[in-house]
Amino acid sequence: MIRVLVVDDSPLMRRFLGRIFEAEPDFDVESARDGIEALDKIQSFRPHVVTLDIEMPNLGGLECLDRIMVEYPCPVVMVSGLTQRGAEATLRALDMGAVDFIVKPQGTISLHAEELTPLIIERVRAAAATTIRRSRRLADRLKFRAGNAQLHPQALRGRQTTLSAPAERPASSFVLVGTSTGGPPALDSVLSTLPADFGWPVLIAQHMPASFTGPLSRRLDRLCLLEVTEVTRPTVIRAGTVYIGKGDADLVISRRGDALVALPAPSDPEHRWHPSVDRLVRSALEHVPAERLVGVLMTGMGNDGAAAMADLRAAGGHTIAEAESTAVVWGMPGELVGLGGATDVVPLSAIGQRLKDISPWR
Incomplete structure (x- = not known):
């Protein structure tokens, strides 16, 4: 069985995703309303994959992802809106260790269910089959186990400017x-x-x-x-x-x-x-x-x-x-x-x- 934890503050989205996974014979599903509840359930449920909303009260998606990747590393699929803000947060989540993302349906969820269901199942199955590399964020995990972790989303490194770009020229290859x-x-x-x-x-x-x-x-x-x-x-x-x-x-x-x-x-x-x-x-x-x-x-x-x-x-x-x-x-x-x-x-x-x-x- 594939154990999947659905984390979303929207009851509608929890029901929508829950029903999709429950319809599959090899899925075992639980849900959480926010990041704090998710961290508690991860300890007892030990999911093979987590679907994680980005914007939630109490503990948001990025902060929850940060904790998951350091404390309980497992595959995470982000659930994102189509806004620019949602896109930027999703890219940040992928940089932090999330393996994939799915886009929230726009408008009436039931109108998109037939179209989205195969894609969601395929992506979550693929995520569940991935292995989180033990070297990913190893330093943060060691700090956590030593009791002095300072968890925070990774920042972009910033563009270097020590070299100049090549002169503009047509491409040959x-x-x-x-x-x-x-x-x-x-x-x-x-x-x-x-x-x-x-x-x-x-x-x-x-x-x-x-x-x-x-x-x-x-x-x-x-x-x-x-x-x-x-x-x-x-x-x-x-x-x-x-x-x-x-x-x-x-x-x-x-x-x-x-x-x-x-x-x-x-x-x-x-x-x-x-x-x-x-x-x-x-x-x-x-x-x-x-x-x-x-x-x-x-x-x-x-x-x-x-x-x-x-x-x-x-x-x-x-x-x-x-x-x-x-x-x-x-x-x-x-x-x-x-x-x-x-x-x-x-x-x-x-x-x-x-x-x-x-x-x-x-």
């Missing part, structure tokens, strides 16, 4: 990145290692709603030496810039005159997840020789990007799959490895260095 569950911290890890003179553009398809990708791009822009921007309109692709696909749309590469541009395209119903990694890679192959493309597939559920990146490698391109040892969910990179489409299989901490090794602008 491209890095194409796909990720989903666990992606924002993984992107942080990779992009923060790239120097300001990294000579290739980086185009990223991260599965997210439209209201989340703007805050994600601004957050990464503060953390990285490279400029990071959300693609909201046709944008000429320049070397040394990171382009984040707008959520609920697809990020594609096209040609406008002599220039290659990144642009948001209406989501293609043939693809389940958006921005679609498959569509990004295949659009790149239409305009750029495969040997000038590097595909990176990181943590995420499903198989988005695996077939396209396998074709990229077969056509002469280079592909990197995140190793199972570091992926929150080894779905997407695992599918690429299973297809024989990965040139390299490396842990998350080595992906940035591998990109620097491949890039001619070192």
Whole structure:
């Protein structure tokens, strides 16, 4: 049985989520009204996964998550609103150790139940199957056990400015990145290692709603030496810039005159997840020789990007799959490895260095 603890101050949301999980034969469900009650129930119920609302009285979601990750580490799925405030708090939660998030239904919950139920079940099942790495926040756990922990949400490091960005120039080769569950911290890890003179553009398809990708791009822009921007309109692709696909749309590469541009395209119903990694890679192959493309597939559920990146490698391109040892969910990179489409299989901490090794602008 999968023990899931639903934490939400809204009785309506507790009933909605509770009924979804109770309808599954292998779920055992309990609920809590706020963070304080959640911490008590975690000790007795020992859930395999917690769904955690962000805004709650007494002890809010971020503060509760902080305590969970230090005192009782287990997979946590945040329950977030679609507002910018909700998006920023969710990204902060993912940085603190939450493995995934689900978006609260807007308006009448019953109207969205049929649409949301399979997605919620899939994400919570995937979260329950993940293993919280013992090295994550180890120092905080040791302080807690010693009785002198000072728990607080992690702060952003702040953008460094010791190096100057490369002169604006057209792109010659491209890095194409796909990720989903666990992606924002993984992107942080990779992009923060790239120097300001990294000579290739980086185009990223991260599965997210439209209201989340703007805050994600601004957050990464503060953390990285490279400029990071959300693609909201046709944008000429320049070397040394990171382009984040707008959520609920697809990020594609096209040609406008002599220039290659990144642009948001209406989501293609043939693809389940958006921005679609498959569509990004295949659009790149239409305009750029495969040997000038590097595909990176990181943590995420499903198989988005695996077939396209396998074709990229077969056509002469280079592909990197995140190793199972570091992926929150080894779905997407695992599918690429299973297809024989990965040139390299490396842990998350080595992906940035591998990109620097491949890039001619070192």
